[in-house]
Amino acid sequence: MSYILYAALAIGFLGLLFGIILAVAARFFAVKGDPRIAMLREALPGANCGGCGYPGCDAFAAAVAAGDAPVNGCPVCSKEAREKLAGIMGIEAGEVEPLVATVMCRGSLENAGVKYDYEGITDCTAAASLAEGYKMCHYSCMGMGNCVRICPTDAITIENGLAHIDQSRCIACGKCAAECPRGIIGLIPKSQQAIVKCRATEKGKSVREACQAGCIGCGICEKKCPVGAIKMVDNLPVIDWDTCIDCGICAENCPRGCIAFVGDRPKVAYIDESKCVGCTLCKKACKFDAIEGELKVAHRVLPEKCVGCGECIKVCRTDAIHMIARKEK
Amino acid sequence: MEKFVGIILIIISSALINNFVLSRFLGICPFLGVSRKVETAAGMGVAVIFVIAMASVITWVVERVILSPQWLLALGVDQAPDLTFLRTIAFILVIAGLVQFVEMLIQKSNPALYSALGVYLPLITTNCAVLGVAIININKGYDLLQTLFNGIGSAVGFALAIILLAGVRERLEDAEIAKPFLGFPITMLAAGLMSIAFLGFSGLIK
Numbered sequence: 001m002s003y004i005l006y007a008a009l010a011i012g013f014l015g016l017l018f019g020i021i022l023a024v025a026a027r028f029f030a031v032k033g034d035p036r037i038a039m040l041r042e043a044l045p046g047a048n049c050g051g052c053g054y055p056g057c058d059a060f061a062a063a064v065a066a067g068d069a070p071v072n073g074c075p076v077c078s079k080e081a082r083e084k085l086a087g088i089m090g091i092e093a094g095e096v097e098p099l100v101a102t103v104m105c106r107g108s109l110e111n112a113g114v115k116y117d118y119e120g121i122t123d124c125t126a127a128a129s130l131a132e133g134y135k136m137c138h139y140s141c142m143g144m145g146n147c148v149r150i151c152p153t154d155a156i157t158i159e160n161g162l163a164h165i166d167q168s169r170c171i172a173c174g175k176c177a178a179e180c181p182r183g184i185i186g187l188i189p190k191s192q193q194a195i196v197k198c199r200a201t202e203k204g205k206s207v208r209e210a211c212q213a214g215c216i217g218c219g220i221c222e223k224k225c226p227v228g229a230i231k232m233v234d235n236l237p238v239i240d241w242d243t244c245i246d247c248g249i250c251a252e253n254c255p256r257g258c259i260a261f262v263g264d265r266p267k268v269a270y271i272d273e274s275k276c277v278g279c280t281l282c283k284k285a286c287k288f289d290a291i292e293g294e295l296k297v298a299h300r301v302l303p304e305k306c307v308g309c310g311e312c313i314k315v316c317r318t319d320a321i322h323m324i325a326r327k328e329k
Numbered sequence: 330m331e332k333f334v335g336i337i338l339i340i341i342s343s344a345l346i347n348n349f350v351l352s353r354f355l356g357i358c359p360f361l362g363v364s365r366k367v368e369t370a371a372g373m374g375v376a377v378i379f380v381i382a383m384a385s386v387i388t389w390v391v392e393r394v395i396l397s398p399q400w401l402l403a404l405g406v407d408q409a410p411d412l413t414f415l416r417t418i419a420f421i422l423v424i425a426g427l428v429q430f431v432e433m434l435i436q437k438s439n440p441a442l443y444s445a446l447g448v449y450l451p452l453i454t455t456n457c458a459v460l461g462v463a464i465i466n467i468n469k470g471y472d473l474l475q476t477l478f479n480g481i482g483s484a485v486g487f488a489l490a491i492i493l494l495a496g497v498r499e500r501l502e503d504a505e506i507a508k509p510f511l512g513f514p515i516t517m518l519a520a521g522l523m524s525i526a527f528l529g530f531s532g533l534i535k
Contacts, residue, residue, distance in 0.1 A: 006410045010395045014419055018426030022433075029433040031440075 036065045036088055043084040044074060049152045051075040051173030064089065075099060075172040099172040099187040101155075101165050106197045106213035106258060107140030108162040113210065125181040133182075135161070137210035139200040141184055147176035167262075193246040194239060198258045201234040215258045221250035226288045226307050247307030248326055267308035267323035273298040275320035282312035282321060336478045338534060339471075343482035346531055349458045350490040351524040356458030359449045360491050361516060369445040370495035374488025376431055376446065378481065380453050381462050383427050385480025388420045388463040389473055395419070420463045421454075428454045458487055490527075494520060 040061035048056040052073045054063055063069035064085065071085040075098075086092060113136035118127050124142040132138045143161035148154075155169035156176060163185070165176070177185040184199050196215065200207045204216030217235030229243035230250060237250070237259070251261040269290070271282070278296040290306040293299030301312075303326065313321045347353060350360045356377075363373040393399070396412040396419060432450050436443045443450070453459060462483045466476040497519045506515050 003410065003412075007412055007415055010412055010415060011419060011422065014391065014395070014422050018422065022426060022429050025430050025433050029437040031433075031436050 034062075034065045037061050039088045040064050040085055043081055043088065045076045045081065045171075047076055047152065047171060047173075049076060049171060049173040050175070051171065075174070097189040097191065100167050100170045100190045101172060101174070101176055101185055102188045102195055103141060103163045103165055103184060104186055104195065104197050104199050105139070105141040105162065105182075105184040106260075107135060107137050107211050108160040108213075109143075110160065111211050111213040112137045112140045112161075124179075128181045135210075137200055137207070137214060139182060139184065139198075139202075139214075140211065141182065146179050146181070147185060150175045150179045189241055191246075192239075192241050192244065193262050194244060194248060194251050195260050195262060196237050196239060196258065197260045198236065198256075201236055203235060207235075213256060213258055216256060218255060220253050220255065221259060224249050224253045224304065226305060245307055245309070247309075249304065249307065252326060253304070267310075268303045268306045268326045269301045269308065269310070269312050269321050270324045271299050271301055272320045272322070275318045277318055277320075279317065281315045281317065285311045285315040287311065332474075336475065339475055339479050340482035340485075342534055343479050344486035344489065345527065346533055347483075348486040348490055348527050348530075349461065349483050350487055351520075351527040353461065355461045356456045356487055359452060359456060360487075360494065361513070361520070362452075363446060363449045364491050364495040364498055364516075366445075367492060367495045367499060369442070370491045371488070372435075372439075372442040373446055373449060374484075374491050376435065376450065377453060377456070377458070377487050378484035380424070380427050380431055381459055381480045381484035381487075382477065384420075384424050384459050384463055385466055385476050386473065387423050387427070389466060389471075389476045391419055391423060392416070392467050416464065416467070417460070420460055424459050424463070425454045458483070490523065493523060497523070 038061075041058055044057040044061060046057050050056065052060045052069065052075065054060040054069065057074075060069060060074060064071055064073070071089055071091065072082050074082070074085075077085070114134060115131070115136055116134055118130065118134035120126050120130060122144050124144040124146040127133055127142040127144050133140070133142055135142075141162045143158050143163065145156075145158050145163070147163050148156045148158060152173060152175065153169045153171055155166045155171075157164050157166070163176075165185075167190075172187055174187055177183075177187055182199070188195060198207075198211075198213070198215035200211070200214045202210075204218065207214040207216050215236055217232060219232050219237075221237045222230045222232050226247060226249060227243055227245055229240045229245070230237045231240070232238075239250075248261045251259040271291070276293075276298040278293065278298060280293070280295055280299070283291040283293065283299060286306075287309070288305050288307055290302045291299050291312060292302060301321075308323060308326075310323065313323070343349075349355050350357065359373055359377070364370050392413075396415055398409045398412075401409045428451060431453070432443075435446070435450065462480050466479055469479075471479055494516070498516060501515055501519065510518070
């Protein structure tokens, strides 16, 4: 019994002694740090994901305080958090489009043919370097889960040899995009709805042989885009996100279904013929020439031209126009 | 005179022959972690010398006064309590407090060195070399003076090893190294060769 007492006394005494010494030293050797660093650190999410390019939130906070990093450099921050950071630094946060990681491939085991049975180690880089991968397509997802293992928020799963990213869990740190040996994961603005889900730059014939869902570079999307946001580069459509109006016409017209439309189905205007009086107001309001019909005859919407902007609804006097979901291709 | 020779022997033996890093393989983490540049390696070496020298003395006092209080016998107490089973925890407490103290000192006096040492400075706390020296001092039954010089000798050995390795690594930066050996592998090889070289000192004292 007395031993326990002695032991507790001895360690307690030592702890107290060093505690007092350190407390005195802390006052004596106090260093005035930048108080903003602690405040910035407080406002950051604390995920320490490294998405900003700095080793953890502490380093990012220090870099922001030193003026080396922009206040909106954190991809994980919410808008409020960014404004808070900017408030601490006394500057404007500026608008930052939140990004989300997206797998730009549809080459699942069914879609992309399998060349041989891969029985090597479970690693995408290894699988991809053995005779250019076990799938027929040399651009497709290897499905060995390198991205799954590196993802700090467990947002990625592999289904049927193809990676899927849970958008709600993705914090856009970009680790998966950097890890993927095939470079098929990209960071895309969260609001962007039409996404090209193929990275095969080969000509249509070879892509058709390799994958049922690959882009054959036909260019239909480029022609159909009402705002000219799509350009064909290396047999692949490239969507200019700033110009794109998310009408979904490209996704609807793609013969291979490799332009995906995430989120709500795009809308298209529909004219109720029984209510339409044929005033042509809507026809004049339409910027895309998507409404046809003569004066005093019920008008009709051309779905392939309509982008669902809703301008016609605003001008219609008889409430004859409403939006309907574009039909599934 | 004999005592003086004994202390010289202790210093040589702890710094060169039983070099902490290269012969006993203690304190490898900062040895590999902070040895990228000679400057920071030297800073780390000095910090470790200070911590180990202080820790050696303080732990010796703690051992004699609190853990194994033989002085109580002189006061007429029948049996002194034997608290040596608390050695590890008490010594770690001493080292942790010291490291905190040194950290504050460096942050105040040399902010550049402070940021260069980074996480390795608080990691001296868990540097087994510090605890190793303290426990070896007790096990060998050194007196206070011997303890002090054994601590300084060991720490100088550590500083020597880490500065030498930093010098080697600075040269390796410019060397053409086969890709698989880039980075840590070549550092490990360099450290291993240094360890073999230090074995040569074992014939120094009969």
